[in-house]
Each structure stands twice: as C-alpha cells, then as structure tokens.
Amino acid sequence: MKLALLGGEKTITKAPAIFPIVPDAAYKTVEEMMKKGAISMSPVTKNFEEKFANYIGREYGLCMCNGTTSIQSALFAVGVGTGDEVIVPSFTFWATVGPVVACNAIPVFADVDLELQTLTAETIEKVITPKTKAIIIVHTWGTPCEIEPIIELAKKHNIKVVEDCSHAHGATYHGKKVGSFGDVGCFSLQGSKILSAGEGGILVTDSKEYYERACALGHYERIDGFSPDSEYKKFAGTGLGFKHRANPLGIAIADAGLDVLDERNEIRNNHGKLLESLLADVDFLKLQRTPDNAERVYAYHYMRYVPENLKNLSVTTLCKALAAEGVAGGTCGYGRLHKAPLYTESGMFGNGCPLACPHYGKEYKPNTDMPNTEILAINDIMIAPRFENVGREFIEEYALAYHKIAENIDDLLEYEEKLNKEEKTKDLGIGRSINSFK
Ligand SMILES: Cc1ncc(COP(=O)(O)O)c(C=O)c1O
Structure with missing residues (x-):
C-alpha cells in the first residue's frame, strides 16, 4: 500500500x-447551582474535596483555581522558600517547574530514566545538595514513577516530596493511588485532563499543617475555621496575598467526572x-x-x-x-525547560531574584547534563x-x-x-x- x-x-x-468532558449528571447540578446563584462559595467544593481525598486515600483535599496553583501551594505548604533548591524534571509541562520560581526558590533539573520517562531515585540522587528542600516527581503520561525508592531517598536526606499527578488521576503503585505517597499530591483538573473541572486543581495531603499553610496562602475565607491554637489564625482577615479559590461550577463537573x-x-x-x-x-x-x-x-x-x-x-x-x-x-x-529564559536569565522578580538571590549564596546555572531528557x-x-x-x-x-x-x-x-x-x-x-x- x-x-x-x-x-x-x-x-x-x-x-x-x-x-463528553462534561458528564450528563453534571448538567442538572450546574443548572441548580446557577439558578440559586451558588457560583462562588458552595458546599459542592468541600464535598468534592472530601470525596476526592477519600478516593486517593488521604486526609485532606483542597480545591484550587488550577493545577499550577496547587503545586505552588504544595511547595509553600512543605516550607519551600527563598534560596531553597527543588529538584524537578525538565521533561515535563512548564507548570511543574514554574511554581518553584513563584516560591522564590531554585529549580534544580534532574534527568529522567529513558524507559520510564520519569525521575528516579538514581537521577535525583545525582543532584541532591545540602540546599535541597523538596523534589517534584511527575507521573508522566499517566505512568507512575518508581515511587518507593524515591520516598526512601527523600526520607534519608530529609527532603519533602510533592507529586505532580496531573496526568495520572486513578493510577496506582503497589495498590495505592498516586498522590498518596508524597507529602502532598497535586492534580490539575484543566479541560484536557481525564478528570476535569474546565479550569481547576486540587491538592491532597495527610498533614493538617500542610493543609492549613495551603489555606493560609490562597484561601483566606477558611482561616477563620482553624482551631484557636493555629499559628495561621491571625491571617484570617488578609490571607497571605493570593486567592486560589476554585469556581464551584467547574468543581461540580469534576465531581460528576469522579463518579465515572x-x-x-x-x-x-x-x-x-x-x-x-x-x-x-x-x-x-x-x-x-x-x-x-x-x-x-x-x-x-x-x-x-x-x-x-x-x-x-x-x-x-x-x-x-x-x-x-x-x-x-x-x-x-517537553524536555526544554532547562534552556528556557525563565531559568537561563535572572531578574524577572527584581534584583536578580530568585535565581541570583543573595540568600541562595551560589551561582545559579541550570543543569544541562541530561542525556535522556535530550533524547526524549x-x-x-x-x-x-x-x-x-x-x-x-x-x-x-x-x-x-x-x-x-x-x-x-x-x-x-x-x-x-x-x-x-x-x-x-x-x-x-x-x-x-x-x-x-x-
Ligand atoms: C504535568 C502537568 N503539571 C501541571 C499542570 C498544570 O495544570 P493547570 O493547567 O491546571 O494549571 C499540567 C497541565 O497541563 C500538567 O500537564
């Protein structure tokens, strides 16, 4: 032929x-919400958080306006800040890595395994330094990373693990859902994902501390509900300067999507x-x-x-x-982020920060020794x-x-x-x- x-x-x-991206069951709910004017704060959001956290096997869920924000919030939640290094793949969508910069931290690119197409304990270990605070692993294309050795390595070095599960809603490793292994699991619910809110995201964690920090960062309206001894309670009137609330109409769509x-x-x-x-x-x-x-x-x-x-x-x-x-x-x-101006030129946030920030105390140069990333x-x-x-x-x-x-x-x-x-x-x-x- x-x-x-x-x-x-x-x-x-x-x-x-x-x-259909919008399952049939969502139409009725969304219509009712629109008729009631429940288009900003709605119990639909909290119900979905509980249902999704339960599906993944975690204590807390927190909806976000998108997946990118869920990663930024996760990094903030685990304590990533100025001058900290975060290990990331270059073989991923930009939004895995951009939030590192948004946290004023330093992305350190690691190579992926050629067959798995994901970071592994071996590729991560090569770039760990005393400044490494966290690792973001991505379950690329829906395939779970070889997670167990990564968690062991992270424990050994006292490094936090954030899972970017934006491609992998429902994937499992050793019988457990991805998103339940790291300190925080992050999911995009954007319109092209297999679980979608149109635009939206959700993070899941077992830590009350991480949940409260993520709320403090972008959900000022939830802070009032924290227990009186919470150190974040004082931010109830202001939050920390961001607003990450999801649109509940989208979350109603994701809720119906989770059922199927x-x-x-x-x-x-x-x-x-x-x-x-x-x-x-x-x-x-x-x-x-x-x-x-x-x-x-x-x-x-x-x-x-x-x-x-x-x-x-x-x-x-x-x-x-x-x-x-x-x-x-x-x-x-994918695989070009380490060559992107965001990481090769400093200064978008003024005074060279975050990449040439005095708090980093080192000269920043993105790692380019990533042969498998180059091939992929x-x-x-x-x-x-x-x-x-x-x-x-x-x-x-x-x-x-x-x-x-x-x-x-x-x-x-x-x-x-x-x-x-x-x-x-x-x-x-x-x-x-x-x-x-x-
Ligand atoms: C791997 C990965 N991480 C993060 C994101 C960011 O999600 P969002 O577009 O919802 O901000 C995406 C979305 O395309 C993605 O594919």
Missing part, C-alpha cells in the same frame, strides 16, 4: 470519538493495552515502561521513536508521513489520541498506519533525500501537533 504522503490512500479516515473516572479509565486502559500489543513488532517505537506492581492510566499515548530502527528517518519526516495517514498525535515539546525532547511522540468511545477497528487502523510506515521505509527515505536540510529537521516546536503539517 502506497503511503498517503506519496499519493496513496489515507489509513485513518475518522476522527477519534471521545467521552474508574469506569472510563478501564476503557482507556483496555484500548491502550490493545494498541500496545498491536504495535509490539514495530521496533522503531519504544513503549514507556510501567514499574512493576503499578497500574498506569492512559491519559496520553506517547512512545519513544528510535530512528536507528527506521534507517535513521528524521522524526520530522516520520511525523509528516503519519499526519498524512490521518494519525492525530505529535511531539510534546526530540523523539518522544504522541502516537495516538485518547481512545475512548472507539471500537477495535479504529485502534487497528492506528496500528496499521505504523506498519505501513515500516513497510514503505525505502520510499520514505527517497522522499526525504530530496528535501533540504531545513525541511528534514524542522523543529516541531513546543506542543506542536503532527497535524500542524496539514
């Missing part, structure tokens, strides 16, 4: 059918595993490894492209050929959209597109040969879809 890029038939002709999360995760997981089994013989794609005794969720389908196994075809030409076949996917643009930044590609309301034939068509590329590789190389260098190596950019080639 001739490749679509070279004039042949397209393999995938239908758009993927996804679950496990059921939907199971469908996505079955589809994800089917796709992986159909691609098992495609040796130019390497599966993201899930740690033993972990159950990932298929929020995203990413695999590492191995050019050596496809006669060194460029990732750009591969994506172009896939787009022509109708594949909805693309590059993610180029070659990790989204190979398929979220598979939800689709049948087996649809997933088989996706697998077929990849087999078609392998079978026609010589024609594709001949096509690539004729391109100029710029066309061959065109940077797909941050978050650019394969379909931007259309």
Whole structure:
C-alpha cells in the first residue's frame, strides 16, 4: 500500500470519538447551582474535596483555581522558600517547574530514566545538595514513577516530596493511588485532563499543617475555621496575598467526572493495552515502561521513536508521513525547560531574584547534563489520541498506519533525500501537533 504522503490512500479516515468532558449528571447540578446563584462559595467544593481525598486515600483535599496553583501551594505548604533548591524534571509541562520560581526558590533539573520517562531515585540522587528542600516527581503520561525508592531517598536526606499527578488521576503503585505517597499530591483538573473541572486543581495531603499553610496562602475565607491554637489564625482577615479559590461550577463537573473516572479509565486502559500489543513488532517505537506492581492510566499515548530502527528517518519526516495517514498525535515539546529564559536569565522578580538571590549564596546555572531528557525532547511522540468511545477497528487502523510506515521505509527515505536540510529537521516546536503539517 502506497503511503498517503506519496499519493496513496489515507489509513485513518475518522476522527477519534471521545467521552463528553462534561458528564450528563453534571448538567442538572450546574443548572441548580446557577439558578440559586451558588457560583462562588458552595458546599459542592468541600464535598468534592472530601470525596476526592477519600478516593486517593488521604486526609485532606483542597480545591484550587488550577493545577499550577496547587503545586505552588504544595511547595509553600512543605516550607519551600527563598534560596531553597527543588529538584524537578525538565521533561515535563512548564507548570511543574514554574511554581518553584513563584516560591522564590531554585529549580534544580534532574534527568529522567529513558524507559520510564520519569525521575528516579538514581537521577535525583545525582543532584541532591545540602540546599535541597523538596523534589517534584511527575507521573508522566499517566505512568507512575518508581515511587518507593524515591520516598526512601527523600526520607534519608530529609527532603519533602510533592507529586505532580496531573496526568495520572486513578493510577496506582503497589495498590495505592498516586498522590498518596508524597507529602502532598497535586492534580490539575484543566479541560484536557481525564478528570476535569474546565479550569481547576486540587491538592491532597495527610498533614493538617500542610493543609492549613495551603489555606493560609490562597484561601483566606477558611482561616477563620482553624482551631484557636493555629499559628495561621491571625491571617484570617488578609490571607497571605493570593486567592486560589476554585469556581464551584467547574468543581461540580469534576465531581460528576469522579463518579465515572474508574469506569472510563478501564476503557482507556483496555484500548491502550490493545494498541500496545498491536504495535509490539514495530521496533522503531519504544513503549514507556510501567514499574512493576503499578497500574498506569492512559491519559496520553506517547512512545519513544528510535530512528536507528527506521534507517535513521528524521522524526520530522516520520511525523509528516503519519499526519498524512490521518494519525492525530505529535511531539510534546517537553524536555526544554532547562534552556528556557525563565531559568537561563535572572531578574524577572527584581534584583536578580530568585535565581541570583543573595540568600541562595551560589551561582545559579541550570543543569544541562541530561542525556535522556535530550533524547526524549526530540523523539518522544504522541502516537495516538485518547481512545475512548472507539471500537477495535479504529485502534487497528492506528496500528496499521505504523506498519505501513515500516513497510514503505525505502520510499520514505527517497522522499526525504530530496528535501533540504531545513525541511528534514524542522523543529516541531513546543506542543506542536503532527497535524500542524496539514
Ligand atoms: C504535568 C502537568 N503539571 C501541571 C499542570 C498544570 O495544570 P493547570 O493547567 O491546571 O494549571 C499540567 C497541565 O497541563 C500538567 O500537564
């Protein structure tokens, strides 16, 4: 079969059918809330906090206006402040790391494991210093990190662990939900996530102290309810200068989403595993490894492209050929944060702070020795959209597109040969879809 890029038939002709982001059950609740005018403070928020904390297996939940804020609040809660170092991946969305700077602290980038695509105890240990206060681990694409060794390492060095679970609502490690291992678990509930409030976030913790600190930072209206001996009680009238309250209409949507999360995760997981089994013989794609005794969720389908196994075809030409076949996917643009001006230039907050802050007492230079991050930044590609309301034939068509590329590789190389260098190596950019080639 001739490749679509070279004039042949397209393999995938239908758009993927996804679950409605707003579950049916949410309409009635949201309508009632709107009629009552309960569009700011509403018991819906606290009910969801309890329900979600219970789902994850934690004592406290605190809704936020977004996931980014939940990470900033978590860092503040565990005591990260001026001049403290926080270990982070560069292979992640910007919002894992930006809040470190927002806390006036110093991000220290660590490499990820090539197969897991996440930080590990080994990569973290290499960059620990006496100034390390916290680590942010990310369960990237829905795959839990190898958590246990990370928690052990953190305990040994008295370092706090914040889990960024924005891709991993419902994923488990050793039978427990992600978000229940670190000092604080953070979840985005943004519109593209598998549990969504449109815009929103939530943090979970077992520590009353962390819960109260996060409330003090951005939820002034809750401080009054603290016990009289709380050291944060005095901030009841002012908070600490931020406001992080979530819109309860969005939280009502997330609440209805939580009721169907496990059921939907199971469908996505079955589809994800089917796709992986159909691609098992495609040796130019390497599966993201899930740690033993972990159950990932298929929020995203990413695999590492191995050019050596496809006669060194460029990732750009591969994506172009896939787009022509109708594949909805693309590059993610992760793995570039350590080169971003926010971390290479100081001073956005005045007087060089936080990166050249006198309280840091060291010269700041982002770590660039991250070979696996460099590989994934180029070659990790989204190979398929979220598979939800689709049948087996649809997933088989996706697998077929990849087999078609392998079978026609010589024609594709001949096509690539004729391109100029710029066309061959065109940077797909941050978050650019394969379909931007259309
Ligand atoms: C890994 C990761 N962390 C944090 C966030 C931030 O969440 P939000 O967009 O809700 O602020 C996202 C959202 O895209 C994310 O993917």
